[in-house]
Amino acid sequence: xxxxxxxxxxxxxxxxxxxxxxxxxxxxxxxxxxxxxxxxxxxxxxxxxxxxxxxxxxxxxxxxxxxxxxxxxxxxxxxxxxxxxxxxxxxxxxxxxxxxxxxxxxxxxxxxxxxxxxx
Amino acid sequence: xxxxxxxxxxxxxxxxxxxxxxxxxxxxxxxxxxxxxxxxxxxxxxxxxxxxxxxxxxxxxxxxxxxxxxxxxxxxxxxxxxxxxxxxxxxxxxxxxxxxxxxxxxxxxxxxxxxxxxxxxxxxxxxxxxxxxxxxxxxxxxxxxxx
Numbered sequence: 001x002x003x004x005x006x007x008x009x010x011x012x013x014x015x016x017x018x019x020x021x022x023x024x025x026x027x028x029x030x031x032x033x034x035x036x037x038x039x040x041x042x043x044x045x046x047x048x049x050x051x052x053x054x055x056x057x058x059x060x061x062x063x064x065x066x067x068x069x070x071x072x073x074x075x076x077x078x079x080x081x082x083x084x085x086x087x088x089x090x091x092x093x094x095x096x097x098x099x100x101x102x103x104x105x106x107x108x109x110x111x112x113x114x115x116x117x118x119x
Numbered sequence: 120x121x122x123x124x125x126x127x128x129x130x131x132x133x134x135x136x137x138x139x140x141x142x143x144x145x146x147x148x149x150x151x152x153x154x155x156x157x158x159x160x161x162x163x164x165x166x167x168x169x170x171x172x173x174x175x176x177x178x179x180x181x182x183x184x185x186x187x188x189x190x191x192x193x194x195x196x197x198x199x200x201x202x203x204x205x206x207x208x209x210x211x212x213x214x215x216x217x218x219x220x221x222x223x224x225x226x227x228x229x230x231x232x233x234x235x236x237x238x239x240x241x242x243x244x245x246x247x248x249x250x251x252x253x254x255x256x257x258x259x260x261x262x263x264x265x266x
Contacts, residue, residue: 019167020218025249027170028211029256034177035204037261039196047262048192050185056259057181065256066178074171080164087144087158105168112175118182 001095005102012079012102019076026069058119066119070112071105078105160217163210170207173200219245 005012037043046052056062078101085097148154180191194200223245224238236244258264 020214021223023167024211024215024218025252026256027167027207028215028249029253029260030174031170031204031207031211032253033257033260034192035173035195035207036201038192039201039204043261045192047266048260050181050188052262052266053181053188056265057178066174069174070171070178072171073167073174077164077166077168077171080161081168084158084161084164087161089144105171108172108175112171112178115175115178115182119178 001099005095005098008102012075015072015075015105016079019072019074019079022068023072023076026065027073030069054119057116063116063119067112067116070115071109074105074108074112078102156217160214163214166203166207166210167214169203173203215246215249219249 033043034048038045038048057066082094082098082101086094090097145151145154148158177188177191180187195204220242224241227233227235227241229235255264
């Protein structure tokens with residue numbers, strides 16, 4: 001597993017870097033409005049009523065942004081949790097931990113692609 | 120004047136794997152601010168991973184239909200979701216300030232075709248892009264643009 005992870009490292013780092021930079025930039029506005037302002041009543045929830053939300057998300061740019069909001073934080077998260085595990089003397093279990101985390105990120109990313117395709 | 124040292128002068132008699140001590144976390148890590156900040160930066164990965172799954176849940180509900188979407192959006196009013204999203208916002212700002220403000224200005228390629236920009240310029244460009252994208256996405260989601 002460790003050997004496979006080393007081979008995949010350029011792809012993993014690409015996704016991690018994109019998650020760290022683009023993921024952070026995209027997620028900030030999303031969390032402020034969808035995660036906090038609408039539930040707290042600071043923004044009218046009708047802004048994200050189904051017809052408008054669906055119209056926004058189902059455009060090609062909307063689908064790309066939604067997929068970015070799903071997949072990029074997952075890969076940033078998976079890689080950072082792996083590195084946290086290594087920091088706490090997890091060098092020996094790194095192959096298994098890293099493999100599981102990337103598998104979870106990969107499965108959720110595929111589910112994200114399916115979710116976006118269904119819009 | 121002494122001549123240049125032979126490149127193999129310090130090489131061991133037999134070639135072998137580089138001898139390095141395995142990395143170990145010092146036992147007093149919680150008392151070292153730099154290690155603590157570094158670990159907190161890594162721990163934001165847990166929040167990011169969960170945030171990705173929350174967006175996946177929302178996207179899935181949006182594709183399912185109006186009832187599922189209304190239910191998923193309504194779930195976000197639960198106090199646990201509010202606390203989680205407040206924590207996510209703190210994590211995003213922490214990651215952004217550390218990565219965009221401290222790390223990225225130092226990560227410019229030094230020997231590429233592009234000129235190396237001053238750290239302040241890089242910070243300004245990245246923070247500007249972050250702020251612009253946040254405001255734009257926020258206004259669109261809040262219905263102020265493309266109502």
